[in-house]
Amino acid sequence: MPSIKDVAKKAGVSVTTVSRVLNNRGYISKETRRKVEQAMAEIDYHPNQIARALQKSQSYLLGVIVPDSNHPFFAELIKYIEIYAHEQNYKILICNSSDDPDKEAKYIAMLRENRVDGIIMCSHTLDIEEYKKVKLPIVSFDRIISEEIPYVGSDNFLGGELATEHLISRGCQRLLHISGPLELDMLPNRRADAFKLKCMQHNIPFKIVECEFNRLTFDYYRDLITHEVSKYLNDFDGIFCSNDLVAYALYVYAAQQGIKVPEQLKIVGYDFHSFTRMLQLPKLTTIKQPIDKIGKVLCSTLIKMVGGHEEDMISNTIVSVELIKGDTT
Amino acid sequence: MPSIKDVAKKAGVSVTTVSRVLNNRGYISKETRRKVEQAMAEIDYHPNQIARALQKSQSYLLGVIVPDSNHPFFAELIKYIEIYAHEQNYKILICNSSDDPDKEAKYIAMLRENRVDGIIMCSHTLDIEEYKKVKLPIVSFDRIISEEIPYVGSDNFLGGELATEHLISRGCQRLLHISGPLELDMLPNRRADAFKLKCMQHNIPFKIVECEFNRLTFDYYRDLITHEVSKYLNDFDGIFCSNDLVAYALYVYAAQQGIKVPEQLKIVGYDFHSFTRMLQLPKLTTIKQPIDKIGKVLCSTLIKMVGGHEEDMISNTIVSVELIKGDTT
Incomplete structure (x- = not known):
């Protein structure tokens, strides 16, 4: 896979210059930027987001733990979480707990090891104390866990x-x-x-x-x-x-x-x-x-927490509901 | 976040010894292993999978691009892909293309930048030439793309x-x-x-x-x-x-x-x-x-390709189907 050095060589500039273009840092002339971008396209260079994640200690990955991603409620919730996460440049990792406490605990450990920036918890089989131990931003769907962990639910x-x-x-x-x-x-x-x-x-x-x-x-x-x-x-x-x-x-x-x-x-x-x-x-x-709004708020609340915004800005959210009249009443 | 050095200090061993325990490499006595594992638990150390991914140039991430993760067919397919991937220690990143070629192309670029090990393509809006350009293992669901890209489908x-x-x-x-x-x-x-x-x-x-x-x-x-x-x-x-x-x-x-x-x-x-x-x-x-079998085969075929097994082992798969008699015939 081509590296930043290959881009520099191709463009006839220094590695530092390429790095400046990539990170939008320091003064770069239009002409130099054009040369670097053209070199990247020509040798098919893609910046390594994993290396950047390590450097910035932010992975732009969010974990989403659900009981069953195929259940029509969670399938729809996941879809909207993915769409809103993508708009904010985050990716989501899906985990099916099958409502099994062991699996849920293992997924939490796996997500920590993969340095997700935070977790959306829609599966609730562990004791509240277990969630408090997780040293990562968590947003909970439909369950009050603690004062530090905001929740989102419908009314x-x-x-x-x-x-x-x-x-x-x-x-x-x-x-x-x-x-x-x-x-x-x-x-x-x-x-x-x-x-x-x-x-x-x-x-x-x-x-x-x-x-x-x-x-x-x-x-x-x-x-x-x-x-x-x-x-x-x-x-x-x-x-x-x-x-x-x-x-x-x-x-x-x-x-x-x-x-x-x-x-x-x-x-x-x-x-x-x-x-x-x-x-x-x-x-x-x-x-x-x-469900679309619940997904959006779960996502935006977690991303706010990841961004380290002040705590008083992070709040629980209750979204409204409505009656749909059908044929069964 | 505690580091491998903190573990070594706590356990009273060298960093190399901790690394050996983590990677299951070289001779380690039972007693030393126990000490290291206890130290990891006590200071709540989790190995950084992102750093390991960078080192090994393998991320254990698989991208899955679908038209709509909420459609009951794809929701079920994703569930089984996730379950089988998890069994093999892989995680999946879900992408909703909404059958939009622009979105599909952007997701492919995003997945490359995040160094996924491979892609399961269930969305098919781009020209075949575009998929051939992706220098990553790809498995295709329900579409023949090229000889290099295996496909999985039902009969x-x-x-x-x-x-x-x-x-x-x-x-x-x-x-x-x-x-x-x-x-x-x-x-x-x-x-x-x-x-x-x-x-x-x-x-x-x-x-x-x-x-x-x-x-x-x-x-x-x-x-x-x-x-x-x-x-x-x-x-x-x-x-x-x-x-x-x-x-x-x-x-x-x-x-x-x-x-x-x-x-x-x-x-x-x-x-x-x-x-x-x-x-x-x-x-x-x-x-x-x-659908469970299709998910399993998509996953196992891609993981075989990631593992660099010989090409002749990678083959297309057609899984059988059956008639379910209901009330409409």
């Missing part, structure tokens, strides 16, 4: 309110909520909080069933509905599902049992990712998370 | 045969194929070749309509069906769609027009990615590409 409480109010306004009298796992202090649990509160305010009897969030097989959601939810279908006329895949599985189950949606049972989902947008039979009523 | 011809034979065996008498763009010499065009051949062998009248492949909005496919395909629906009783998203849009259109599937119209798709596996109403009849 989960508002989402829970919108979904519950909508079901009540459509005439539901007994409400069920299928939530994610509630034992971790995850921000999406605010959906369940808002659901409870709204039900109590309106004197509506309610119940909550927990499920796992990041599964990507229809079988998992079908079995969940069959074994954990179906027994309640006679007692509840409105169900707020904390993700669109379980909402769809619930609709399919209802259709197969001859339960009419929305006449006998109303369903609201959560996410509005590419699967939901593509789905037409039925169009789900759901809460839309602005 | 598109077999897929076309299976789909067409299946429609004929289900009693179809006039067949339509919705293909990808046929002007580029892309391997998926073999599906159209097989379709044509089978129709001719069976004396079945046929027609081919082209569409774009990598779109991820229902609106695009709905408009395509409405404007380019609907006029043929009275004349054809079986349609082989070259991707599952267009097959689903066709099904939705037929349902809205009161055309009974599969009684009046039979539909076969192609891909069987996570969208199709999640979809239940209807379950699509489709050709399954083994």
Whole structure:
């Protein structure tokens, strides 16, 4: 591979001059700059970003750890993180933790060894203390870790309110909520909080069933509905599902049992990712998370931290959500 | 950040000894190794992979350029590439070209500057000559570029045969194929070749309509069906769609027009990615590409090339496909 010396030789200038052109430093005449650039093109020279990273101790690499990069929510989030990172001249390294604490820990170590400038954590299986030990800028998606680690999430409480109010306004009298796992202090649990509160305010009897969030097989959601939810279908006329895949599985189950949606049972989902947008039979009523905005804010917050901007500029961000009316309510 | 010198000091050994432990080189007693490893843990030392990359001129980074990392086919492919790369100690950099030749060219330059060890090309908008100029190992997905650049793809011809034979065996008498763009010499065009051949062998009248492949909005496919395909629906009783998203849009259109599937119209798709596996109403009849295997072979072929194995070991790979019988035939 051609080196900076080859460029200097070809252009008939010193190595220092080539270095000045590359780094935009010091005075360089237009003519010299032209000669150097032409020499670079002719011998197909590309500056070595790895060497520059070592010199500047900045790699312009960001790690992104997700449970499953193929899940439609994370696939979309990754896409927008990549697009915004690229605009800022950063590259992203993708890591699939499969919600396995061991894998998550190993990925964090790998990312440190590869000198990423920071990490976007969308997988949350380790104890909070483990994240605090990582001496790198971290931004967390959907989980409060510590005061030093900013988080980004959608307005989960508002989402829970919108979904519950909508079901009540459509005439539901007994409400069920299928939530994610509630034992971790995850921000999406605010959906369940808002659901409870709204039900109590309106004197509506309610119940909550927990499920796992990041599964990507229809079988998992079908079995969940069959074994954990179906027994309640006679007692509840409105169900707020904390993700669109379980909402769809619930609709399919209802259709197969001859339960009419929305006449006998109303369903609201959560996410509005590419699967939901593509789905037409039925169009789900759901809460839309602005995944593009979440990706952009995760990225810009982390890049601010990498840049060493003052701490008081780094803040948590909650982005708003909206109800998308479909055919299931 | 602690350095190798700090480790040596803490462990009471020389820098050379620490380096030997890190690189597994030369004789090191168990006791010395234990001391060094303990010192690394105590002062939280992580070897600098960037410095090692520079030294060895190998970065263990692979670039992956796709049209849209959020498309369910590429999201799944990326997931498997990441998993297999990680097993071999490689990391992947994701690039979204959005099928834009300018972006694709810029990403290739960026990947070179970041000294990736090789590139998996799943986006194909540049002229073949442009790829030949890249002085890096490249593996191509679904396109023949040159003799030096191996390709990996599914058995598109077999897929076309299976789909067409299946429609004929289900009693179809006039067949339509919705293909990808046929002007580029892309391997998926073999599906159209097989379709044509089978129709001719069976004396079945046929027609081919082209569409774009990598779109991820229902609106695009709905408009395509409405404007380019609907006029043929009275004349054809079986349609082989070259991707599952267009097959689903066709099904939705037929349902809205009161055309009974599969009684009046039979539909076969192609891909069987996570969208199709999640979809239940209807379950699509489709050709399954083994996306996990494609990801694994793309990865292992590229890593072999990076390792500088003999050229005759590097070969093109065609992986087999199978028909998944659903409710649309």
